[in-house]
Amino acid sequence: MKFTIKFSPIGKRVIESRPRLLLDMAREEGVGLKSLCGGKGKCGKCKVMVNPANEPTAVERKLFTQDEIDEGYRLACCTTIREDTQVYVPPSSITEEQKLQIWGKEVEVKPFPPVRKFFLELTKATLSDTRSDFQRIKEKLNRKYNVKVENADSKVLNIIGPTLRDSDWSITVIVKGSEIIGVEPGNRTKESLGIAIDLGTTKIAFYLVDLLTGESINIYGITNPQIAYGEDVLSRIHYAGNKITNLKKLKSEVLKSINLAIKKICRESKAKYRDILEATLVGNTVMHHIFLGLPVKQLGLAPFTMATNKSLEIKAREVGLEISPGGYFYFPPPIAGFVGSDHLAMLIASEIETKEGNLIAIDIGTNTEIALKTKEKIMSCSCASGPAFEGAHIKHGMRAASGAIERVSINSKSLTVKVSTIKDKSPVGICGSGILDAISEMLRTGIIDSSGKINSGYKGVRKIKRGKSFEFLLAKEGRREITITQQDVSEIQLAKGAIRTGIEILLEETGLKAQDIDGVIVAGAFGTYIDPLKAVRIGMFPEIDIGKFNQVGNAAGIGAKAILVSKKLRGQANQLARRVEYLELATHSNFFEHFTSAVRFPPTK
C-alpha cells in the first residue's frame, strides 16, 4: 500500500510504500529540517506539526504543552509515518528561509502622508492661563502651523499632561486629519515611520517606510502561518467557515506573526515599533476578511459576496496591531470576492490608469487576477488557475525554496537536459518557473504534442514508463528521481488554459485583439521568474511581442507602500476600485468555448 506525505509550506510531496521515520525521509528528500542532536530526541529542533499524529512519546510529552500535543506537534525524529500524512514545518524548524519573492519594481510616489508631525514650544500653564493641555496645543498648532485639530485620541490624552511637564513644554505633536494621535517629548519631527503589508495566502511581505521621503527603510518577508490550516484560500474558507473559533484562530495566528515580524524588522533597522505611525494592508479578499475577523463562509459559496467593499480606516489597536498607540490602520477596498485589494494595489503601482494604450495587468497565483485597461474602461476578472504554478498537484512540485529546479533547457537533438536550481543546491523538486520551462522545452523538442500527450516514440533514457503512461526524467540525485508526468502536463494545461481564457474573454468584451495590446504588466513572484517567451510558447499568453512584457515583481506590496505614504493615492485607489468593472467568468456565455481551445498547446513552428 502506498501513502503520500505532503510537506508544507515548501509544497513537496513524497510517496512511500513502507513505514519510515519522518526525519530520515525529510533528509533524503531534501526538506531542510533542523536537527542538532542528530535525531536523538534531545534538541527539540525538528519540531513539526503532523496530521494525523501518533501517540506522543514521553520525550514529546515533556517537550510540548498539552495544547501543542493536541494540535499535532511532534518531533520528526520520534515520528514514524505509516499513512497519508500532512507535515507542516514551522519557520523555526526550517534550515533556510523559503525564497520569498518580495522585491518589487519601485515607483516614484510623491509623499503626501496622512500623518504629520509638528514641533511646539508652549508657554507654561499659570493661574492666569488655565487653558487645558489640549486647548493649549490646539491653539498653538493653529497659530504656528495653521493646522486645525478637533480632538485627541483617548489614549494619547492620557500622556499629554505628563509629556508636557517632563519635557519643559516642548513637544512633538502627531496629527492625522483633525485628530492628535500622539505626542513625543522634544523635537522628533524628522522621524516618521509607516509599515505596508502585503498579506498573501502563502507569504507576507513587509515594507518599513519613511513617511517623509516615501522610501523603504527595510523589506522583510515571512511565510503566512495560516498555511498550517490549509494551503489555499478555499481550504482556509472551509476551516474558518466551520466555526467562529477557527476564524478567530486564523486571525490571531496571522496577527501574532505580523506583530513579531514588525518587531523584527524594526530591530534590524534600529527603529522602535511604537514609532510606526500608520499601517496599510493589502491582500486577496479572503485574507482581507479573515484578518479583519469578517465572516468568510459566504466567500466560498456562489454568489461569493463580500462583507464589505469599502476601504477601512481603524485604530491599529482595535485590530490588535502593535504600532504607535494612537496610530491608524488603513485597508484599501477589495474589488470583488476573488479580486482583492492586492489587485487594486498592483493597478496603483503599475499606474495603469495614467499610462497610454491598451494594457493588460496580470498577477499569477492560485487565483490569477487579470485587468484589461482600454481608453474607455478597466475590466478585471479572476481565473481559477490553481496551485500548479506554485508546485502543488505536480508530482515533484514544490515552492520556490532552495533546491527547486527553476530553469530547464533541453537539447533538441540529443534531448539532454540542463537544469539549474535555487541556491544551486542538489535538486529537491521543481518549482513553478521550472515547470513552465520544462513544459515549454518539451513542447519545442517534440517530447509532447499540442494535445499535451507525451510522445511515446522518442528515444533515450529520459523516458520512463510507469503503468500505462510515460514520465520525462529531468534530474536524478541518488535514489531521488525528478520527473514530469503526463498528469503534470495536464495540470499545467488546465492552469495556463484558465489564464488564457480570462485574457480572451476580456479581449472579447472590450472588442480588442491580441495585436491591439500595447503592454503586458506581469506581477507576482511566479510572474517575475517566468520567461515570457516560454509562457507565450505554451499559449498561456496570446502572441504578443516579447518587448511589450514588463515584469514588475511584487507590485501589490509596492502599491500598498504607495497607498501608505500618499493620501492622494488613497483617494485614487478608492475611485479606481469603484471604476473597475468586475467580470464573472464562470457565467460568461463563451466560457467553455474559450476554455477548450485554451487548454491546447499552440502548434510548434
Add this chain to the structure above:
Amino acid sequence: MKFTIKFSPIGKRVIESRPRLLLDMAREEGVGLKSLCGGKGKCGKCKVMVNPANEPTAVERKLFTQDEIDEGYRLACCTTIREDTQVYVPPSSITEEQKLQIWGKEVEVKPFPPVRKFFLELTKATLSDTRSDFQRIKEKLNRKYNVKVENADSKVLNIIGPTLRDSDWSITVIVKGSEIIGVEPGNRTKESLGIAIDLGTTKIAFYLVDLLTGESINIYGITNPQIAYGEDVLSRIHYAGNKITNLKKLKSEVLKSINLAIKKICRESKAKYRDILEATLVGNTVMHHIFLGLPVKQLGLAPFTMATNKSLEIKAREVGLEISPGGYFYFPPPIAGFVGSDHLAMLIASEIETKEGNLIAIDIGTNTEIALKTKEKIMSCSCASGPAFEGAHIKHGMRAASGAIERVSINSKSLTVKVSTIKDKSPVGICGSGILDAISEMLRTGIIDSSGKINSGYKGVRKIKRGKSFEFLLAKEGRREITITQQDVSEIQLAKGAIRTGIEILLEETGLKAQDIDGVIVAGAFGTYIDPLKAVRIGMFPEIDIGKFNQVGNAAGIGAKAILVSKKLRGQANQLARRVEYLELATHSNFFEHFTSAVRFPPTK
C-alpha cells in the same frame, strides 16, 4: 488614649477610648452592618475593609482571597479596634441602601437622537448581483430612507453577513452619523435604549432612557466604590496621582460597578444591556478624568489644568463600557478644573440660557459650583465649601442615610428640640440638611450669636460643657448623645461662608445686587433637602425672596439624559461650555474681604 473610627460611606465618626470589637461598636452607633450568624464568624456578611488592618484570623483567611486580605478586607465580628481606623462598609454588607438622591425635576426634551434605526427588506445576492453586503445595505438605506452611510463599525461588519442570511434578508440597521453601528434580525425599530450616567464623587446615578421618546424607563443609584480610596476629590487625586496603577485601579473599580449597575437596571426593566445604543456621562472634572484614565495629578496643583476641555465621543468598548458592541459613549466637556461637565449638564437641564432675567444656578457639594447668568454673559466659579454639608468634619455628622437627623426645630421659649430622622429610625447622627436646620434654629433662638459662639448664658439640660467649650444636645438615644459642638458651628460658618463668597464675587463681577436676582436654581441632593429660608437665615444665600428659589434635584443627571437624547442639545452644551467664563476665586482681589464678612451670621431680627 482616644482614637477615632470613621465609617464610610455613611460618614459616621466614633471616638473610643478602649479597644472594642468592630461589630459591637457598629451596632451601638447605629451603623447598619449585616450579620446573620450573630457575630460568630460564620456567615461572612459583616465583611468590611479596615485600614490599618489586624493580622487576619484563620476564619478570615479561609473566607477571603489573598488579594482581599492584602486590601484589608476583614470580618467586623473578628476585628478589634485599638487605634485610629478607617472602616469601609461595602454595599453588600450594608443593611439598607443609603438614601441616594437621584431624583431630578424632569425637563421636556424633544428627542433628536444621534442614533437611529431603519428596517430594510433586501433582495438576495445572486451571481448577477454580487454587491457586497455593506454596499447592498448602503444603497437601500439611501433609496428608501435617504440616509447616507459611509462605513460600518469593524465589529458590526463581522455580523452583517450571518444576520442577513439568518433573517431572510430582513434586518434592522442602526445608524449613527454616516456609520452603521449595529444590525439586528427582523424589525426592531421600536426599541431604542440609551443610558445617562451622573458620576459623582459619592454617588452614581443611572437613567435608562427610551431614545425615541426621551423618557426615563428606570432610574437607579449606587455608591461610588472609589470611596474606599478617599472620600473627596482631593484624596482621590492624591491616591491616583501617586502611581499609574492606582489611577487604573480607581478607573477599573468604578467601571466594574457601572457595568454591574447597568446590567441590574436592565434586568429590572426587562431590557438587554447589549441593546443600549448610546451612553453619556457627566461628572466633576476629577471623576471625568479618572474615568477616562486621564492624569489627575495636575488637577490637584495650581493652576489646576485639565488634560482636555473638549467633549469626547468614543466607542463604548474602548472605555470598557458594556453596551451595544458598536455603541458610542459621549462625554460632554468639562468647563474648568473645578467646574465639571456635571455643572454644564445642570445648566442645560435648568435651561438657564433661554430663561429671562438674572439667574443663579448652584450645586452644593464638597465643591459648590455657582453660575450667574445675566443678559450679557454666564460666569461660573467653584467654592471649596468642604464636606461639612455631607456630614464630614462634624462631630456627629453622617451622610443622608437612615437614622440621620434631617430636620430640627427648637422652641424659642422652652428651648426644647424636635428632630426628625430619615426613615424615622432612632437617631444615629446628623446629616447636612439637619445641621443647617440646627444651626439656623440655634441662631434664631439665641443659642449662638452672629459670631457663631455658643452662648454660655442660656439655661437647660441641652447645654453640655466639654472641656472649655459648650455643646448643644440635639438628641439622646441610650448611651448615644448627638450634639452640635462649637467646632461644628465653625465648620458650617466656613462652608456657608465659602458659598456666599462665591455668590458675592459673581455679583460684584457682573455689577449686580442681590435684589437684581430673578431666580435661584438650587440643584443636588443637599440643595434639594435644605429649607431655603433657613439657608438665607444663616447667610449662606443673600436676602432673596424665598419665592424665587427653585429646588430642582439632581439636575446634572437630568442634563446628562437630555444630552443623551438630543444631538441638538450636544451642540448647545458645547457652545455653552465655551461661553461660560470661569472665574478663579482664589486669585480675586476682594476674596478675603468678602470671605471674612461671609463667615459671620446675619444679625437675628
